[in-house]
Amino acid sequence: MARKLATIFVALLPILLAVASADSDPLLDFCVPDPGTNPIDLNRLASYPCKNPANLTASDFVFSGIKSPAQIPASTEFVGVAVNPVQFPGLHTLGMSFVRADFGPGGVNPPHYHPRATETALVVxxxxxxxxxxxxxxxxxxxxxxGEVMVFPRGMVHFQMNVGDSLATIFGSFNSENPGAVRIPATVFGSDIKVGLLEKAFGLSAKELERLKKKLGPK
Structure with a gap:
């Protein structure tokens, strides 16, 4: 019996870990945060009281900020507009967020990953x-x-590039209200990691690394 239980536990372990690592289950139908007179801080969401449900309307659960593409920078031919409880407070406690990404011809969303969420990306x-x-x-x-959708498992490095000759748009959704995003080029070459380490790790010269740091570092 003990061996059988152990086998069942091993089979269920990935499911249990996935459940444990997800956003907390809500205790209310919804909780639109009330930050008072200050802007919402994504890292302090749990500290805000909920607005009185009696004062809420349908408008609290509607977001119109991504109906049209944002201005696409000529330097990257790509722009992503994230939508989480900062922009759309009605998402708070619901365990999800989303993004609109627009690509000019040849535009690239560089390799990156989301440490706290799986993503589904719909090409519209x-x-x-x-x-x-x-x-x-x-x-x-x-x-x-x-019309096609791709899923990016949580924590997996992923990427996208417009291979057509016209504007391309993706709507992405996440199973977390704060998925996070770690962009590989900027994280590696735009941070304060010692140049000597990067030279050995990537076989690049100090001059090449300096060029990358200027391009990918904080603006």
Whole structure:
């Protein structure tokens, strides 16, 4: 019996870990935070009281900020607009957030990952080369057409590029209200990691690293 229980536990362990690592389950139907006169701080959401439900309207649960594409910088041909409880307070405690990403021709969303969420990405316009890399280094990638969805497992490095000749748009959703984003190029070459370490790790010269740091470091 003990061996049988151990086998069942091992089989259930990935599920138990996934449940334990998700956003906390809500204790109320909803909780639109009331930060008073200050802007909402994403890292202090739990400290805000909920607005009185009697004073809420349908408008508290509607967001209109991503109906149109944002201005796409010519330097990157890519722009992403995140929507979490800071922009849309009605999301608070619901365990989700989302993003709109627009790509000019050739635009790239550089390799990055979300430490606290799995993402699904729906292509609503254009053609996007999209994929992720698993922990063994295997790449799962293909060109997505309009209407197709790809999933990026939590913590996996993923990327996207517009391979069409017109504007492309993706709507991404996350199973966390604060998924986080770690952008690989900026994190590695735009941070204060010692140049000597980066030279040995990537086989780059100090001059090459300095150029990358200027390009990818804080503006």
């Amino acid at each position: 316009a254009g053609r996007i080369y999209s994929g992720f890399v698993d922990s063994s280094g295997r790449v799962f990638a293909k060109v997505l057409e309009e």
